[in-house]
Amino acid sequence: MTPVRVSIVGAIASILLILVVLELVRGRRLKERYALLWLATGVVLLVLSIWRDGLNTIAGWAGVTSYPPAVLFAVATLFILLVLLHYSTVISKLTDENVDLAQRIALLEERVSRLGIPAD
């Protein structure tokens, strides 16, 4: 069985995560698009912390018999991996967009210089 304390600590940590993410979004320091995965992480961890029977059942499925809370760590790790992978795709897209913009600037600057418009 999952110790009650583990459930309480897990629930508090999950709620804290959700609150911090919501506050970052509210203060416009985090875009909704990038907050969604973090919120999903918080909600899933919260559910697994509170719903103790569920955690035990899932642990049984996964073959984790000695210590069910290990499933909490596993799920948290999985979500962190997802978030990181998501960020890698975002960085790749930004890189491509940066290169595209740099190329456009180079082409435009050459045209402008041929027009003879002074830079000011």
Add this chain to the structure above:
Amino acid sequence: MTRQRLVAIVPAWNESGAIGKVVDEIRAYDPAIDVVVIDDCSTDDTAEVAEAHGATVLRLPLNVGIGGAVQTGFRYALAHGYQVAVRLDGDGQHAASEIPKLLAPLETGDADLVIGSRFVDPGGAYRPPFARRIGIGVFARLVSILGGQRVTDTTSGFVAIDRMGIELFAAEFPHDYPEVEATLVALRSGLRVKQVQVDMRERVTGSSSITFVRSLYYIVKVMLALLVASLRRYPRLEGAR
């Protein structure tokens, strides 16, 4: 028949010592070629030197890597209606006097992309160091298998392409270590690729972008790019000719 408009695309990063001579040589060899130097955010005066020698200079505001720089040239060629583009390196290793060899198959309509290869002719003068020879050979073999046509030097940056190739590469060109992958993309897009034997010189100044430390990244990156490129689907381009 009027001569097709021709542009020489020369990517350069911190090549102020060599770029002037490169531009002069192309212009002296054929004054009808428009020379475009793409300055990949050099910290020296590469752009000013190239301009002083009569080249059109495209100044990238940030360093985008050799592929991104070359692609800027293709985008320029596309926007300005050039029918043929030749790509030469800014370090002077590609001799302007070899350009006609690259252009011949384009002018007769036998190819869309012509690669200046150092290994077509087994008696060629170029003998690379052992490790590099192995690498070049492995990439050439891989591209040949995946692209369905035998190529011998996929790492060459001395190439000429027709309008169809310009359109392809303006839209899609790898940003770093681009040559191997670009060759495969061209083959898979249905471009007719031909190789001609050229000689290349030792670089005059600067150093090769492929240092020992970067070799591993180079190999792994290119391998992954080839794998992914062979899994992607490329629309077949129909020959204009």
